[in-house]
Amino acid sequence: MHQVWAGVPNVFNDKYAYLFPPLAVMSISSYLKARTHHEVHVLDCVVDDLDFPQITARVADLRPDVVGIAASATHGLLNVALTIEAVRAALPHVFIVMGGPHVTAFPRQAAQLRGIDAAIQGDGELPLARLLDTLEQGGELKDVPGILYLDDEGQLYENEQVHREHDLDLLPFPDREACPPGKYYTPGMRGSRTTTMMGSRGCPNRCSFCSVPHGYRARGPESVVAEMAQCVNQFGIQDIHFLDDIFNINSQRVMAISELILLQDLKVWWGYKSSIRNTTREMVRLAKRAGCYRIHCGVETFTNDGLRSMHKQTTVDEIEAVFRMVREEGVKPIAYMILGSPHETSAEQIKGIVPFLLRIRPAYVVFSLFTPYPDAPIFAEGARLGL
Secondary structure, eight states: OOOOOOSOOHHHHSTTTOBOOOHHHHHHHHHHHHHOOOOOOOOOTTTTTOOHHHHHHHHHHHOOSEEEEEOOOGGGHHHHHHHHHHHHHHOTTOEEEEESHHHHHSHHHHHTSTTOSEEEOSOOHHHHHHHHHHHHTTOOGGGSTTEEEEOTTOOEEEOOOOOOOSOGGGSOOOOTTTSOTTSOBOTTOSSSSEEEEOSEESOSOOOTTOOOOSOOEEOOHHHHHHHHHHHHHHHOOOEEEEOOSOSOSSHHHHHHHHHHHHHTTOOOEEEEEEOGGGOOHHHHHHHHHTTEEEEEEEEEOSSHHHHHHTTOOOOHHHHHHHHHHHHHTTOEEEEEEEESOTTOOSHHHHTTHHHHHHHHOOSEEEEEEOOOOTTSHHHHHHHHTTO
16 A cells, blocks of 8 residues: 555555565564563564554554664655554654665655654664663663664764674574464465575675665575575475575575585475576576576566666576576576666667567566666666756
């Protein structure tokens, strides 16, 4: 509800098409439970289908000292604003902190959103833990790194950034007890119980349209497979979808994960987002043996000129070869495509996507409309041109 509509019919884009667990919130929950003494409750209003009066009732029942709200996307900001109102209706003076991709894209604007007491930019685990400790001890917000806030006079303060955790293996696994599997699902899933995972954060690539942070950090294969084993053995998960922006940063990483899955005789289906240029036959063949049955490829466009303008670092010939090879190995190749990018100057040109897709023969296609995210390079280029 209350989202900017991108022209995609609801049957493909609402919660009945896919419903992912809130991994970022679950990760923060497990961190706070493991590293602090604070009591934590997670409320997934989407999976529980809560309207705003119901949110007010749940908050009134829990009576928390601090409420954290995840702003996952700017185009859903109205939902965030209405959620803030619902929380304030229950507890007018509760401390509200907001995090998520919207804050990363618009940190100063996010901190000034009506009803917000503080905003956290980037990784939320350590800043939120320090914020909770500071509030409990009666300290000052200026002493909490990684947050933005308005003082009593309306002056905006942006504290120094907190040191990010570079060794992700030191972080506890997401709190799946807070959001039990069974209600969540992914498109094209094989198993009846599915979840999502993150084996890394950020992306080292520089695609012109992308706003993903560039501080790439990867977990070790042992940590990734240990979490997969927990999903299978403790929660009965049958199907895992990796949400890493690029899972195969190199083929050796995927092969190491696949070998550990086979070594542990872990019975689980899985799939991941893939870079075309790092996809090898040996990697795909081994991953399939380990349960991988689909590979999601960020193809984006269908001409070499378009690929160059997007800084994709691949060619049409390489894309066609990878899709053919993945099909030959018995794995489903899935294409992510963007329609209406700046290099496409007419409707007739855009229609060239049809023969291209017929050539590469993806198992299915995920279409997106080009959106110039404010923290993506292409937005700055548009601004430079005066658009």
